[in-house]
Amino acid sequence: MIKVENLYKSFKLNKKQQKEFKTDASETTVVNGISFTCEPGKIFSLLGPNGAGKTTTLRMLSTLIKPTSGKIEIAGFDAVSQPNEVRKSIGFLTGSTGLYERLTADEVLKYFADLNDVSKADFEARKKHYYDLLDMHDFASKRIGQLSTGMKQKVSITRTMIHNPAVVVFDEPTSGLDVITAENIIKLIRDCKTQGKTVIFSSHIMSEVDLLCDDLAIINKGNLLYKDSMANFRANMQTTSLTEEFIRIVRENNPIKS
Amino acid sequence: MKKTLIIAKKEFLDMFRDKRTLMRMILIPLLAFPLILYVITKIQTSQNEKEASKELTVGYVLNNQSPEMVERMDTSAQYVFTEYADTAQLKADILSEKINLGIWYSADFDNTYSAGKQATYGVFYRGADGEEHARFEELLAAQSSIYVQKRLSLNQLPSDYVEPFSVVSTDLSTVQEIIGKYAGGVLPYIFMAFCFMGCMLPAIDLFAGEKERGTIETLLATPVNRVHILLGKMIVVASFGLLSATIALVGLIGSVFLLGDGGELTTAIAKIITPQLVITLYALLIPIAIFFSGIMIPISVYSRSFKEAQSILTPLNMLVVLPAMVGFLPGLELNYTTAFIPIVNVVMATKAIIAGNAEIGPLLITFLSLILLSAIAVFISFKQFGKEESVLR
Numbered sequence: 001m002i003k004v005e006n007l008y009k010s011f012k013l014n015k016k017q018q019k020e021f022k023t024d025a026s027e028t029t030v031v032n033g034i035s036f037t038c039e040p041g042k043i044f045s046l047l048g049p050n051g052a053g054k055t056t057t058l059r060m061l062s063t064l065i066k067p068t069s070g071k072i073e074i075a076g077f078d079a080v081s082q083p084n085e086v087r088k089s090i091g092f093l094t095g096s097t098g099l100y101e102r103l104t105a106d107e108v109l110k111y112f113a114d115l116n117d118v119s120k121a122d123f124e125a126r127k128k129h130y131y132d133l134l135d136m137h138d139f140a141s142k143r144i145g146q147l148s149t150g151m152k153q154k155v156s157i158t159r160t161m162i163h164n165p166a167v168v169v170f171d172e173p174t175s176g177l178d179v180i181t182a183e184n185i186i187k188l189i190r191d192c193k194t195q196g197k198t199v200i201f202s203s204h205i206m207s208e209v210d211l212l213c214d215d216l217a218i219i220n221k222g223n224l225l226y227k228d229s230m231a232n233f234r235a236n237m238q239t240t241s242l243t244e245e246f247i248r249i250v251r252e253n254n255p256i257k258s
Numbered sequence: 259m260k261k262t263l264i265i266a267k268k269e270f271l272d273m274f275r276d277k278r279t280l281m282r283m284i285l286i287p288l289l290a291f292p293l294i295l296y297v298i299t300k301i302q303t304s305q306n307e308k309e310a311s312k313e314l315t316v317g318y319v320l321n322n323q324s325p326e327m328v329e330r331m332d333t334s335a336q337y338v339f340t341e342y343a344d345t346a347q348l349k350a351d352i353l354s355e356k357i358n359l360g361i362w363y364s365a366d367f368d369n370t371y372s373a374g375k376q377a378t379y380g381v382f383y384r385g386a387d388g389e390e391h392a393r394f395e396e397l398l399a400a401q402s403s404i405y406v407q408k409r410l411s412l413n414q415l416p417s418d419y420v421e422p423f424s425v426v427s428t429d430l431s432t433v434q435e436i437i438g439k440y441a442g443g444v445l446p447y448i449f450m451a452f453c454f455m456g457c458m459l460p461a462i463d464l465f466a467g468e469k470e471r472g473t474i475e476t477l478l479a480t481p482v483n484r485v486h487i488l489l490g491k492m493i494v495v496a497s498f499g500l501l502s503a504t505i506a507l508v509g510l511i512g513s514v515f516l517l518g519d520g521g522e523l524t525t526a527i528a529k530i531i532t533p534q535l536v537i538t539l540y541a542l543l544i545p546i547a548i549f550f551s552g553i554m555i556p557i558s559v560y561s562r563s564f565k566e567a568q569s570i571l572t573p574l575n576m577l578v579v580l581p582a583m584v585g586f587l588p589g590l591e592l593n594y595t596t597a598f599i600p601i602v603n604v605v606m607a608t609k610a611i612i613a614g615n616a617e618i619g620p621l622l623i624t625f626l627s628l629i630l631l632s633a634i635a636v637f638i639s640f641k642q643f644g645k646e647e648s649v650l651r
């Protein structure tokens with residue numbers, strides 16, 4: 001379960017940034033009081049154009065950065081006061097996630113298993129599960145630098161799931177991937193849902209959202225513009241396609257109060 | 259602590275698989291000194307041999323004086339003497355490098371010498387070819403000695419008549435002291451320069467490199483305290499600095515033994531490198547390596563890319579190299595003032611240890627100030643690594 005209440009994030013602006021953004025303000029608010037809930041066994045999508053605040057929100061959920069104010073609860077733990085407990089409960093994968101090129105797939109997985117205190121037996125069992133599922137046995141002892149993009153993505157997926165997290169956070173996971181490679185991610189997200197995990201993923205690709213998600217929220221310029229189930233989103237559309245509806249909501253830019 | 263070691267172990271493995279690491283931190287330090295010393299020795303030896311075997315043409319203007327000295331010198335190997343009518347042509351030929359040197363006699367050379375007074379002859383040479391002049395000076399000194407003996411014998415005086423004193427000089431310094439004073443600065447200089455370079459590559463790779471490759475986010479999302487992540491990486495950065503410096507020293511000492519003639523210098527160096535010196539050197543250099551890591555890591559954490567970090571850190575090299583060069587200045591010693599100046603204090607302390615005259619007070623201040631400095635550097639690194647706007651910049 002993920003519970004986000006009245007979440008704010010501001011960044012201080014230095015002189016160079018003030019000049020760049022043509023403002024005299026000493027700080028900028030990138031997440032402006034958003035609230036939402038993601039339930040176990042459901043896929044929640046966070047939608048928004050570039051610069052909407054999706055990555056910042058997901059980074060706060062993953063405890064990479066601290067919120068300016070508001071509350072985040074992940075699997076029953078507070079993200080600010082219990083960051084380590086939260087980290088134990090989440091798997092985090094982004095489209096730009098890199099791997100250690102000079103290590104083998106096996107070594108990368110062992111490293112993250114050790115950092116997550118995974119027992120040897122659990123590690124071997126989970127590794128086998130994902131190696132079978134994603135057909136990874138052939139390149140298990142090859143260095144990451146020698147692998148194709150698709151193979152690397154499979155290693156990234158296994159790395160994300162090696163500690164069996166209750167909550168999985170995907171930040172634009174298919175960005176920059178070809179359809180075949182992106183398919184592995186789609187498969188993983190569905191697999192997480194089947195296992196009863198809480199899944200949140202950010203995207204700006206409506207077809208992907210339509211394919212996967214149960215609930216969605218649309219944000220723009222840090223404000224929450226829409227929050228409901230995917231079924232209701234489809235039922236209440238004022239335009240003819242999902243993409244057009246998404247664009248309409250973003251253009252109208254009417255923030256909703258949580 | 260367990261997580262720190264897991265991180266350090268992974269980073270060691272990662273770094274040792276990097277070809278740049280092996281080249282810059284192991285191969286270059288190991289081979290740099292043997293190669294440099296070998297090439298310099300070879301060039302010097304071959305140059306010396308060439309110079310010694312070179313035939314020198316010396317022009318002379320007798321000015322109607324006895325040719326006795328010139329005739330005697332003409333019998334020496336690798337010399338050819340040619341007579342000139344006047345000094346103008348002699349000078350012109352030396353300037354145009356037709357001949358190498360020139361000698362001219364004063365008009366009253368013979369008479370003055372016979373009268374028991376000081377006779378004069380002149381020498382033309384090109385300072386740009388100083389070694390030719392030095393060789394000729396030796397030949398002339400031998401002639402001078404013959405003329406002195408001749409005059410003494412004519413006056414029935416003993417050969418030591420013109421040498422009223424016989425000096426017995428005894429150098430009470432040990433070779434160790436002399437090396438410590440004049441060359442002792444080289445050892446810590448090399449150690450620190452290579453330590454700095456050794457720290458630089460991992461410091462950049464493990465922070466700015468990790469940001470650039472997009473692996474930092476996944477690492478920070480693991481249930482590991484940031485202090486443990488920082489410490490794990492810092493251990494690797496400092497260790498590579500020490501490793502690089504150690505390899506450079508092994509290379510240097512090895513080349514002295516391999517290329518040395520096995521004489522007094524080699525024996526003295528063998529005597530200097532005692533277990534006590536090595537222990538003291540490392541006691542000073544471990545905090546210095548941590549200090550280097552501590553100043554490099556915040557810069558690397560702040561940088562967006564490997565290149566950006568490298569462009570900031572490379573000029574910093576000067577901040578280490580220049581104070582370390584102070585060690586080459588004779589006269590400056592480890593005292594209660596120099597013991598407080600970072601880098602300079604390590605150089606001075608090492609020199610004093612090699613020379614065997616280190617005082618415990620300044621040595622202790624050096625050690626404690628380095629510990630304090632490295633603690634401050636670690637603290638700054640921690641503060642910078644904790645700043646989300648730097649780490650995820």
